[in-house]
Amino acid sequence: MSASHVIDVRNLRTHxxxxxxxxxxxxxxxxxxxxxxxxxxxxxxxxxKSVTSEAIMQLLNPDITDFEGEIVFGGENLLTxxxxxxSRIRGKDISMIFxxxxxxxxxxxxxxxxxxxxxxxxxxxxxxxxxxxxxxxVSATGIPSPEKRLKEYPHELSGGMRQRIMIAxxxxxxxxxxIADEPTTALDVTTQAQILxxxxxxxRDFDMGVIFITHDMxxxxxxxxxxxxxxxxxxIEDSTVESLFEAPLHPYTKGLMQAMPTIESxxxxxxxxxxxxxxxxxxxxxxxxxxxxxxxxxxxxxxxPPTLDVATKGHKVRCWHWQAIADGSACKVNAxxxxx
Amino acid sequence: xxRAATGHDISQSAAQPLLRATDIRxxxxxxxxxxxxxxxxxxxxxxxxxLMExxxxxxxxxxxxxKSTLGRTLLRLIEPTDGACxxxxxxxxxxxxxxxxxxxxxxQMVFQDPYSSLNPKxxxxxxxxxxxxxHGIGNRRERTDRVIELxxxxxxxxxxxxxxxxxxxxxxxxxxxLARALSLTPKVVVCDETVSALDVSIQAQVLNLMKRIREAxxxxxxxxxxxxxxxxxxxxxxxxxxxxxxxxxxxAEELFAAPKHPYTEALISxxxxxxxxxxxxxxxxxxxxxxxxxxxxxxCFHTRCPHAxxxxxxxxxxxxxxxxTHKVACHLYEGSE
Numbered sequence: 006m007s008a009s010h011v012i013d014v015r016n017l018r019t020h021x022x023x024x025x026x027x028x029x030x031x032x033x034x035x036x037x038x039x040x041x042x043x044x045x046x047x048x049x050x051x052x053x054k055s056v057t058s059e060a061i062m063q064l065l066n067p068d069i070t071d072f073e074g075e076i077v078f079g080g081e082n083l084l085t086x087x088x089x090x091x092s093r094i095r096g097k098d099i100s101m102i103f104x105x106x107x108x109x110x111x112x113x114x115x116x117x118x119x120x121x122x123x124x125x126x127x128x129x130x131x132x133x134x135x136x137x138x139x140x141x142x143v144s145a146t147g148i149p150s151p152e153k154r155l156k157e158y159p160h161e162l163s164g165g166m167r168q169r170i171m172i173a174x175x176x177x178x179x180x181x182x183x184i185a186d187e188p189t190t191a192l193d194v195t196t197q198a199q200i201l202x203x204x205x206x207x208x209r210d211f212d213m214g215v216i217f218i219t220h221d222m223x224x225x226x227x228x229x230x231x232x233x234x235x236x237x238x239x240x241i242e243d244s245t246v247e248s249l250f251e252a253p254l255h256p257y258t259k260g261l262m263q264a265m266p267t268i269e270s271x272x273x274x275x276x277x278x279x280x281x282x283x284x285x286x287x288x289x290x291x292x293x294x295x296x297x298x299x300x301x302x303x304x305x306x307x308x309x310p311p312t313l314d315v316a317t318k319g320h321k322v323r324c325w326h327w328q329a330i331a332d333g334s335a336c337k338v339n340a341x342x343x344x345x
Numbered sequence: 346x347x348r349a350a351t352g353h354d355i356s357q358s359a360a361q362p363l364l365r366a367t368d369i370r371x372x373x374x375x376x377x378x379x380x381x382x383x384x385x386x387x388x389x390x391x392x393x394x395x396l397m398e399x400x401x402x403x404x405x406x407x408x409x410x411x412k413s414t415l416g417r418t419l420l421r422l423i424e425p426t427d428g429a430c431x432x433x434x435x436x437x438x439x440x441x442x443x444x445x446x447x448x449x450x451x452x453q454m455v456f457q458d459p460y461s462s463l464n465p466k467x468x469x470x471x472x473x474x475x476x477x478x479x480h481g482i483g484n485r486r487e488r489t490d491r492v493i494e495l496x497x498x499x500x501x502x503x504x505x506x507x508x509x510x511x512x513x514x515x516x517x518x519x520x521x522x523l524a525r526a527l528s529l530t531p532k533v534v535v536c537d538e539t540v541s542a543l544d545v546s547i548q549a550q551v552l553n554l555m556k557r558i559r560e561a562x563x564x565x566x567x568x569x570x571x572x573x574x575x576x577x578x579x580x581x582x583x584x585x586x587x588x589x590x591x592x593x594x595x596x597a598e599e600l601f602a603a604p605k606h607p608y609t610e611a612l613i614s615x616x617x618x619x620x621x622x623x624x625x626x627x628x629x630x631x632x633x634x635x636x637x638x639x640x641x642x643x644x645c646f647h648t649r650c651p652h653a654x655x656x657x658x659x660x661x662x663x664x665x666x667x668x669x670t671h672k673v674a675c676h677l678y679e680g681s682e
Contacts, residue, residue, distance in 0.1 A: 049544040049545060049546060050544050149632075163633055163634075164408075165633070166633070193407035193408055193571065194407070194571075194573065194612060194615040194616055195407065195611060195612060195615040195630055196407075197615070197617075198615040198617075198627060198629075199629075201617075220544065220545060221617070222545075222619075223574075223616065223617030223618065223619060224617050225621075226617060226618050226619060226620060226621040227617040227618055227621075229621075246621045247621055247622060250620055250621050250622075260546065261545055261546065264545050264546050264548070264549035265545050265548075265549070265574065266549070266552065266574045266575050266577070266578035266579075267574040267577075267616075267619050268573060268574055268577045268601050268613070268616065269619060270574070270577070270578050272577070272578050272579070272597065275553045275556070276549040276552055276553050276578070277549065278546060278549045278550045278553060279546040279549075282514060282516070282546075282547070
C-alpha cells in the first residue's frame with residue numbers, strides 16, 4: 006500500500022516574501038494520502054492548512070513564494086514541474102473544491118457549460134460526449150432534475166446545490182486526488198450532512214484520495230479516515246481518526262476538541278479554553294510553537310522544538326511530554342490559566 | 346444564579362416575561378412590474394415568544410429562516426409589518442422613534458461580523474464613549490472611567506483605549522462590541538451569530554465571557570445562531586425556526602432529549618457525530634427549503650415532512666403546549682396534552 010500513495014508530501018516548506026521579511030507559512034509538513042482514503046487536515050485560521058493545499062495545486066504566486074521539500078504525485082515532484090505540465094494535472098488528476106461557491110463559479114455561463122469546459126480543457130472530447138458526461142456526473146451527485154439544472158446559471162441554485170455542481174465539476178475528469186477546502190463551512194447542517202455523504206460515496210466510487218481541510222472536529226469524526234492536526238505551520242499530531250478521538254495526545258488537539266461546544270457539553274461548566282492566541286508567523290517561538298499556550302510547558306519546551314515522534318502505531322505527535330501527559334504524571338504549570 | 350432564577354420563572358408560568366413578542370410579521374415587498382401587485386417575502390410570519398428575566402433564549406434555524414430578521418425587528422432596526430412587542434408593559438412597536446430611544450438603551454444588540462460593526466476611523470475609547478454621550482450618560486470624565494472599567498470587564502485593558510479597531514483580532518473586536526452593548530447597562534442583549542465568525546478556541550473564550558457577563562449584569566440574551574452546539578450550551582430555552590415560523594419551543598434539555606417537531610428531529614440528527622465509532626441514524630430531508638415569497642399552504646414544513654398528511658397541506662398548525670415548557674406547532678401532536 007505504501008508504494009501506491011496517491012500523493013506524498015515530504016518535508017514541505019513554504020516561504021512568503023512579505024514587506025516584513027520572509028515568513029514561513031508551512032514548515033516541514035509531511036503526509037500522504039492513499040486511494041479510497043480521506044485525510045482530514047484540521048486547524049484554526051493561520052495554521053497553514055489552506056497554504057498546504059494551494060502548494061499542492063501550485064496556486065501560489067511564484068514571484069513571492071519559495072518552496073522546499075517534495076510533493077510527489079504520480080511519480081513526479083509537483084514543485085519542479087513546468088506550468089504546461091501543471092495545467093494538465095490541475096483540474097484533471099487533482100481537483101479542488103472551495104468554501105465559497107459563489108465566487109468559484111462563473112456567473113455568466115450556465116453550470117452545464119462550465120462542466121463541459123472542464124472536460125474539453127483536458128481532452129479532445131466532442132461537445133455532445135462532454136454534455137453526456139456532464140449529465141452523468143451531475144446525476145451522480147443526486148441533484149433532482151439534472152437536465153434542467155445544467156441549463157441554469159449559478160445564481161438560480163441554492164448554496165448546497167452549487168456545492169454539488171462544484172463537486173460534479175471537480176469529479177468529471179475522474180481525478181485521483183480531490184482537495185476539499187472547507188466545502189461545508191458555509192452550509193447549513195442538514196445540507197452539510199448531505200454533502201459529506203456525497204463526498205464519502207464519491208471517494209468510494211472513484212477510488213480516489215481526498216484531502217479534507219476543516220476546522221470542525223465533528224466533520225472529521227464524520228468522514229475522515231486519518232487526521233493531521235496543524236498548528237502554526239506544522240503538523241503537531243497525525244493519526245487514524247479512531248485513535249485520535251479515543252486518545253488525543255497533543256495538548257492542542259485536546260484543547261481543540263474540548264473547546265467546541267457540542268450538544269453533549271455540560272451547560273453549567275465553563276468551556277475549556279486555550280489561553281492566549283496563535284502567535285504571529287513573523288514571530289515564531291524558538292522551541293515548541295504551542296509552549297506559551299500549553300498548560301504543561303516546561304523549560305525544555307520553550308528552548309527546544311519537539312520532533313514529530315511515533316507514539317503508537319499509526320499515531321504521531323509533536324510534543325516532548327505526550328507520554329507523561331497521557332499517563333497523568335505531567336503537572337500543569339499554567340493551571341487555571343484561562344484568560345478572561 | 347440567574348439560571349436557577351429562570352427555572353423558577355418557568356415553573357410559575359404566571360411570572361411576567363421581560364419581553365413578550367406576539368404574532369410578529371415582517372414582510373418585505375418585492376416589485377414584480379409596473380402593473381403587477383407587489384409580491385411579499387414573508388421573512389417572519391407570525392412569531393410569538395416570551396423572554397423571561399435573566400433568561401437566555403436561543404433561536405436556531407437554517408439560513409433564510411428569518412431568525413436574524415426577527416432579532417432586528419424586535420429592536421426596530423427594521424420596522425415591523427405587524428405584531429406587537431411588549432417590554433415593561435408597553436408595546437414598543439407603537440412608540441415614536443423618539444420615545445423608543447429610552448427603550449433602545451435597555452435593548453442592545455451585538456452583531457456577527459466583528460469587522461464591519463466597528464468604525465475603522467474611530468479609536469476604541471471614542472467608539473464606546475459615543476454611545477453613552479448619545480444617550481446623555483455622565484460627563485466626559487465619568488464616561489472615560491466607565492469605558493476603562495468596561496474594557497477590563499470584557500478582558501481587555503485600559504491600554505487598548507487609544508487603539509483602532511484594525512489593531513485587534515476578531516475575538517477582541519467581539520469583546521469591544523460586547524463592551525459597547527454593555528455601556529448602556531441594558532436589560533436585554535440580542536446576540537446575532539456573535540461567535541460564529543470566530544475560531545474554536547477564541548469562540549470558547551467569548552462564550553465563557555458572555556456567560557460571566559450575563560450573571561454580573563443580570564442580562565437576558567436573545568441568542569441567535571445556526572450552531573446547535575453553541576445554542577444548546579448557552580441557552581435556557583430554545584426556539585426552532587423554519588421558513589419564518591417558530592415551530593418548536595422547549596428548554597435546551599428537553600429539545601435535545603426529546604425533539605417533537607419533525608424538522609427539529611431532522612436538524613438534530615444532521616449534526617456531525619462526536620465519536621467516529623458511533624453509528625448515527627440520519628433523518629434525511631428531501632428537497633430544499635421553499636421560497637419565502639410563496640410559502641406552502643398549511644404547515645410550512647409539509648413539503649419536506651416525512652409524516653405529512655392531508656390536514657398538514659391545508660391547515661396551519663397552531664402552537665400547542667404539550668408539557669409545561671414544551672410547545673410545538675405540528676398536527677402530529679393534535680389532542681395530546
